[in-house]
Amino acid sequence: MTMLDLHTHVVPARTPFLSRLSSADPRWARLEPAGETGDVLVAGRAFRTVRRVAWDLDVRRAAVETSGRTGQLLSAMPELLAPWAPPDQGLDYARAFNDWLASEIARHHGFFTGLGIVPLRDPDKAAAVLTEIAESGLLGVEVPSTPPIAPLHAPAWAGFLDEAERLGLLVFVHAVGGTAAADYPHPMAANGVVFPANIGMAVGGLISTGALATRPNLHILASHGGGSLMTELPRIDFLRNITPELRELMPESAAESARRIWFDPLLFDVGLVQHLARVVGTERLVFGTDYPFMPGDPIAFLDDPVLPTGFAAAVRATNPAMLLDMLTRPDLLAKGIGK
Template identity: 55%
Template sequence: MSGPVWAPPEPGAVDVHTHVVPPATSFVERLTATDPRWARLVRRADRDDVADVVVAGRLFRTVRRVAYDLDQRHAEQAARGLAGQVLSAMPELFATWAPAAEAADYCRAFNEWLAEQVVGYDGFYCGLGIVPLQDPAVAPELLAEIGRLGLLGVEIPCATPDAPLHDRRFDEFFTEAERLGLLVFMHSVGSVTEFDHAMAGTGAIFPARIGEALAGLIANGVLARHPGLRLLASHGGGGLPASVARLDFVRGMAPPTRESMPEPAATYARRIWFDPLVFDAAVLCLLIELVGTDRLVLGSDYPFLPVDPAELLRDPRLPDGLVDQVRSENPRRLLADAPGTKHEE
């Protein structure tokens, strides 16, 4: 099956880190009837402009209608001058805890739903699929299906309950993603159930987990073995800038580590793309010093954060021209060579 072909939008900002929540479907209803851990969207009787996301029987967050209504979403964002959005699953939909067979079926159902949703809108939307990383044998197979559906890549969690992403069991996944040229969007995750408030847990966990995952891909040689991997990291890469110097120190002190890191750690960090969601200009300065301005792409976490990331980019401590580069120029470079991208003649 061949899917829709995404045409790069007209000049303007392209947001590469946005999330979508599928409305209730018969498949999700069947899953949640037997296991409440599956995330589901629950419409409210008292309001039609919001809905609740329930995870494991607990309210995780209340989302605006634009999280699941793509018509209203398009109208809102187009009115703000946005030229395009890359849609990816709300991270709670990864369900890395789920039985492998059910997870694979769910991923296929989500990918097919998303591929249908992004059609139209004058090319405003494109999408990233999901795969069941808890089954390293099946996850690579779904990448080909994602490509056939016309989705531009895959969104993955920065870790699974059984193994970190730098574990050798995921080599086939990264090999296939590199071969197909798919964009791999690594999103921070972590258990927040031990926190009194789930959202407070995301603040405590997300920067550390994504930084640890990226450092692991460098330290264990994943990025050295897959030089063509197109990797996008959420939340500004979290703590990665603080790890690079130590990785290089260890590389110099322990020569055997050069088998997995033939080049300095910073070299691998500069192959990764990052959104600017660090909430502090001083932190963003550290990331720019490490990877340069040309590896930053607009990512807003829309519609979950009530902030405009472009405001941070205008901080006087940051380089001149950064706003246009991050909002428009860099996202187009990132997406230009993705499978399914149609270039105008």
């Protein structure tokens, strides 16, 4: 059975450029490999120990194929997005990461596809990098749910979203803790609360400001099932119905806009996934596991008999294949842009 995993993460190997960068400023995340595992250091402190599959794509492919998966969309570990980085350094870093990822993916002849990163403290520079991402063969870009400068729905990011739509690139909005996570005594305590809230606010803001409705060809993938988004939609629509100014911002209902978004099913509960599918349609759910960071199988519930026949096959194979097909657009190929 085909299984295309669209929510997976990588950590770049120690290229000369990345090593020089992290030596000059310890805030850059860097990998310290030691045999079959490696420590990821963030701000000079050990953040996470990862297996070799996180950086060695040859080892990763063998492990992924053994698990029955037939392809993966690779994106940076969120801590690599470096929202603190000055624009020029962020630009150099993004280009180095994107070059590394594109070259590694090319060696595997279609088994892997990937998403680039951009300098987050300068939305104009970020928009300019999107053309480079498309030309490299990467299929889109990963951004955090709480970018610096302004939220994704703010005018500062309008040009970035316009360019992503023009190029036919996927924008993967990934939940991060942001500043709110610092108030918790342990990172996992924040993870369980702040991540769902932040991804819900990020995609909810794109809906309630009309940013999605006015960009009908913009491809958005929301991590972790959109987090709190499903609880926001009825409230947004209630307020839209009683607020003329909000109706001017939103030419369509919140539920209609939500059906423009793609979601992974990482909600950890079959009932929540059922509700998500009822609201946005089963066809908007795509297989995503957070590989290789989630232990066990976080979405084993896809095989729960309470789900309708064909649900798991659609999420694991049909839907992600449809999204990937949309991202490899013939009109862009004719112009020499994109994969």
